[in-house]
Amino acid sequence: MILNSSEMKAIEKKEFKLRKNSFSLMQSAGEKCANYISSKVSKNKELLVICGPGNNGGDGFIIAKSLINKGHKVKIFLVLPLKNKRKDNYKAFECLNYKVFNLKDLHKELKKKTNPIIIDSIFGTGLNKNLSSDINNLIKIINNKKAFIYSIDIPTGISSDNGQIMGEAIKANLTLALHCKKIGHVLFPGVYFSGIIKVLDIGIRKSLNKIANNKIRENNPNLWINKKFPWKKYNSHKYSRGRVYIYGSLKNFIGASLLSSSAAIRCGTGSVTIVANKDTIDKYNQKFFSLLKVEINSKEEFKRLLNHSSITSFLIGPGVGVNQETIENTKLISKFVRNVVIDADAITSFAKNPKELFLILDKNKIITPHEGEFNRIFPDLKNVKNKIEKSVKAAKKANCILVFKGPDTIIASPDGKVCINTISTKELAVIGSGDVLSGIITSLVGKNKMSTFDGACAGVWLHSYAARMVNKGLIAEDIVKNLPKALEQLDKKYN
Incomplete structure (x- = not known):
């Protein structure tokens, strides 16, 4: 489960009522964080606990007190005045009985330290406006230190609702997420600033x-x-393992459809067929012997093929070219075939009239745009900052399954279901990786067992998992090569 700030507040509010004591939840959160940090940090290392004016700062005070009681060396800093003397954070401050330093003191301390251990408890999920210049400057200094940083709940400066940076943001090594992950932890750039995320059970009833x-x-x-x-x-x-068809690329781009085809057959499809024309059929025959090939040179021939073949899924897009012929072929495929994946050039071909694309889509169709392609067919959503909101609106508008690719790929359905991929790797930013992904998804939905939404989620996960097996220098062919290993490990753990 991944929540936004208002959803988390609603859960906390109900927990407060059941406890009849909101402060006890802050105590529980602080103690759990302190226990975790204490288990990771040597007692001869000094920790700098940096607190803000709200409840995140209150968590920090309790963490600091607990760590001191456990025998750790701790310095506590309050970088902004406390907001309200009647609130839990002030109560936590009053319970400290230890010296608390100010922002000016912190700057002096940071000048002396070369590789400090910092607990960032300045702002958490309640942050709803840009940070002040003083805090922005502080964050820049902290990020330039060779510090190991624990952020409490979410790094200061990251919006928990959309992952955007509210001025500057702490670059945490490890974030202790309280109760569950928040949207800001999993969307870019928040996912980058959060580092490793450890979810802590703080005592809220499940x-x-x-x-x-x-x-x-x-x-x-x-x-x-x-x-x-x-x-x-x-x-x-x-x-019985599915009959997957892939529309062949233009003669200078057949590598795209070959990558898709090899990924599809590696994922267990029994039969993969490339639809090629007289200019490309020989190239496919020379390149990949495991593929079936069919030569089609006219619209009528293509109609007959679609009408009489037992096709379980069809992919069109990789390397096919942006043109009217691609539009017509995509329409034909969508008319005759139930499960269709529309990618790359087949998406961009509809850029001048996206409604023409939306008319042929339904819940069994999957579109897989990256950000540039997304903006071409959903120009009205370009300025929506929240990628989840953007994805849900797009899936509803197109009435199909959307795979919105990126470092935080989102799979969304017209009924509002959302799945966020959090195991991606920066190495996937390489030519051909999208062609591999579309081939994997087409294969999984082509066996007529999984829904298109589940097949898209599984495909995105497998794609990332296989890519992570290569550390540096990943090329698209590496993903295909690692698919058998990824499936084997998935089988051992889950089947």
């Missing part, structure tokens, strides 16, 4: 999660592995 009525989930196999994931069976034959 039964209260239903208050949020939230459809946002973090992509992982537990969401889709038991929903008819298409494992191979001993009694299956090649045609």
Whole structure:
């Protein structure tokens, strides 16, 4: 479960009522954070606990006191005046009984330190406006230090609702997320600033999660592995494993469709067929012997193929060119085939009239745009900052499954379901990786077992998981090469 700030507040409010004491929850959160940090930090190392004026600062005071009681060396800093003497954060401050230094003192301390350990408890999920210049300057200094930084709940400066930076932002090594992850932890750039994220149980009743009525989930196999994931069976034959068709690329771009095809067949599809024309058929015959090929040179021939073939899924887009022919072919495929993945050039071809694309889509169709392609077909959503909101609106508008690619790929459905991929790697920013992804997804939905939403989620996860097996210098072919290993590890753990 991934929540925004208002959903988290609603859950906390109900927990406060049940406890009849809101301060006890702050105490629990602070103690849990202190226990975790204490287990990781040597007692001969000094910790700088930097607190802000609100509840995140209150957590920091309790963390500091608990760490001192455990025998750690701690200096406590309050960088802004406390807001309200009747609030829990002030109560936590009064319970300290230790010297608290100010912002000026902190600047002096940071000048002396070369590699400090810092606990960032300045602002948490309640931040709803840009930071002041004093705090922005402080953050710049902290980020330039060779510090190890623990951020409490979320790094200071990151919006918990959309992952955007509110001026400057602390670059944490590790974030201790309280109760659950927030949207700001998983969307770029927040995911980058959060570092490793450790979710801590702070004592909020799990039964209260239903208050949020939230459809946002973090992509992982537990969401889709038991929903008819298409494992191979001993009694299956090649045609029971799906008949995937992929529209061939232009002659100078056949590498794109070859990557998609090789990914599809590696993911267990029994039969993958490339639809090529007289200019490219020989090239495909020379390059990939495991593929079936069919030569099509006219619209009528293509119609006959679509009408009489038992096609379980069809991919169009990689390397096909941005032109009217691509538009017509995409329309034909969508008319005759149930499960269709529309990618790359097949998306961009509709840029002048996106409504023409939306008319042929439904819940069994998947579009896989990166940000540039997304903005071409959803220009009215270009300025929406929250990527989740943007994705849900787009999926509803197009009435199909959306895979919005990026460092924080989002899978969204027209009914509002959202899955966020959090295991991506920066190495995936390489030519051809999108072609591999579309081939994986087409393969998984082509076995007629998984829904298109679950198939898209599984495909995105497998794609990232296989890519992470290569540390540096990843090329698209490496992802394909690692798919058998990724499937084997998935099988061992979940099947």
